[in-house]
Amino acid sequence: MIEQSIDMQSKTILKGLTEFLEAMEGDLEKKVFELETNRRCFEIMNRLVRIRESLAQYNEKNRLLFYVGLIGHFSSGKSSTINSLLDLWDKKEKRRVGLNPTDKNITLIATPSNIDSITPLTSEGRMSVRSYPLKHEFLEDVVLVDTPGSGDPKVFEEIVQDFLPICDVIFYLFSAANPLDRADLPVLNLLAEKLPFVPVRLVVTRTDEFA
Secondary structure (H helix, E strand, O other): OHHHHHHHHHHHHHHHHHHHHHHOOOHHHHHHOOOOOOHHHHHHHHHHHHHHHHHHHHHHOOOOOEEEEEEOOOOOOHHHHHHHHOOOOOOOOOOOOOOOOOOOOEEEEEOHHHHHHHHHHOEOOOOOEEEEEOOOHHHOOEEEEEOOOOOOHHHHHHHHHHOHHHOOEEEEEEEOOOOOOOOOHHHHHHHHHHOOOOOEEEEEEOHHHHO
């Protein structure tokens, strides 16, 4: 009942926000509100656009699927964790490890039968969201959200604010070879501040290297 109420509220907010942003596209409105000359107004409009995109993603989300977000810095072990979880190490579908930290793609890993359900969430833009079909029993009701391992705080902020709100749980990964440090704190604080409604779990990877 509560979830239905939240869904209705989000759709109402999305509708109103969309109408407002469309109204602001007129030449007169842009001039009156200085949307093209005032930096502060420009930033606010950009933020509203991002909120609209996040709400649209939330409303497109298939409620029958459980979304698991994986986030962490470069070499935190996200790809290795996915390979182990889905038994991919000896298969052609295995996730490549050690990808360039400038990669900014978010990948939704789901079974082929669920790809159609998550297609509305995919997009191309400043941060591409792409689907990756993979047959595995673990993915029957689960979608893995693999995020880029960037060291850029702005990239993490985009990920947290623009996409991770659809997740049902978020796993923050860090390597046993490089424990939590000051670089992790801003991201963890951002998760706590922006997504207090999404459970966050810490996962230590590469522990086998110290066995």
